[in-house]
Amino acid sequence: MARALAAGSTAHRVIVHIDLDCFYAQVEMIHNPELREKPLGVQQKYLVVTCNYEARKLGIKKLMSVRDAKEKCPQLILVNGEDLTPYREISYKVTELLEEFSPLVERLGFDENFVDITEMVEKKLGQLQRDGLSKVSVCGHVYNDQSICLQDMMHVRLIIGSQIAAEMRETMHNRLGLTGCAGVASNKLLSKLVSGTFKPNQQTVLLPESCHHLIESLDHIRKVPGIGFKTTKRLELLGLSSIRDLQTCSPEILVKELGVAVAERIQKLSCGEDDSLVTPSGPPQSFSDEDSFKKCSSEVEVKKKIEELLTNLLDRIHNDGRKPRTIRLTIRQFSLTNKWFNRESRQCPIPPHIIQKFGTGTYDVVSPLVDILMKLFRKMINVEMPFHITLLSVCFSNLKALPSCTRGSIGFYLTRTSSHASARTCIQEMESVPQDQAH
DNA sequence: TGGGGTTAT
């Protein structure tokens, strides 16, 4: 019954969206607390990708160029954030913490999570109903200052949701030292939109009656999560730019321009409707490492960069414990027009004899993979001709668990219950299980 | 515009 609610019914869901405040900057401030009272930016190449609130007060914006940022604020402290390792690690700690509340946690980037708390809410509701609901009170803001009606069970559910969201934020702060926003609503779209209404480090619940106020507060269709750059351009060519334009557009016109799937989805989004489920992310589907640069124009340079990316990745893969079946090389060629659009990639299966070597570490897995990657490179670039590459990226995907960690083996159960949920810890734990307990 | 990720076609 409760299972069916969380999985399928659109009526009673309670979703919370958790959005960490300026995540990379927070991680850097935890790493070096002296940065806390100072304006801080995190730099990748010549961009300030994010900054703390001290810096925002002084006019620094996300994705501002380093030149503009220093001009605006000469005392701005910059730390390099090109290596995502520390952010990735803390990001997964946040997801794991949220998974203690509900297994239905979906990651969105490194700093956002959706949690479906429908079941937890139903359980608490059952407990509360025994001694009356009169003392139930909201945590944080109510969107649009809407008044609460305790006779309305959806109001009660969302209010219980606001209490759970507050617990999540408290736990994140106590255990990880992180602050963030939360939005509570009846679907993913609305929870995400409402989480941003009071920032930073605050939370907001949306009651159903204010749904239209929220969605119509967006000043352009581009602000709707799910309507991206391309779709926006095509809609603008149809003369559609406001939320109201999209709501009232005839479906036939949209279907003709975008196809039935996209048309139906975005028109529902424009009405605040989103029936997509919170899909548990689980372990990552792929591992990639990339580097961008002004110019790379010789095979020797390419090989050197690929070796660097690869050694980094092999470390991460080894740590995860699963083995990839597919390897991909992505490049970006220099061009004056379209500078950050033109990526191309080639991928191929990893030969089984190389996959085997991943676990053991005794054989050199780097050089055969570099050879494969250079072949993929030559499929895209004629190295006899001059070339100008501005980005290289290596990606491992199609990850499979170790043979020992299949269902039915002890490894399977150990991985599922271990807080670090990786095949690596599974192997370590298996090895430490005394023989008489192993079966 | 970085350095990542995901799903759909």
Added chain:
DNA sequence: ATAACCC
């Protein structure tokens, strides 16, 4: 393999 989306 690419194209779209997300951060």
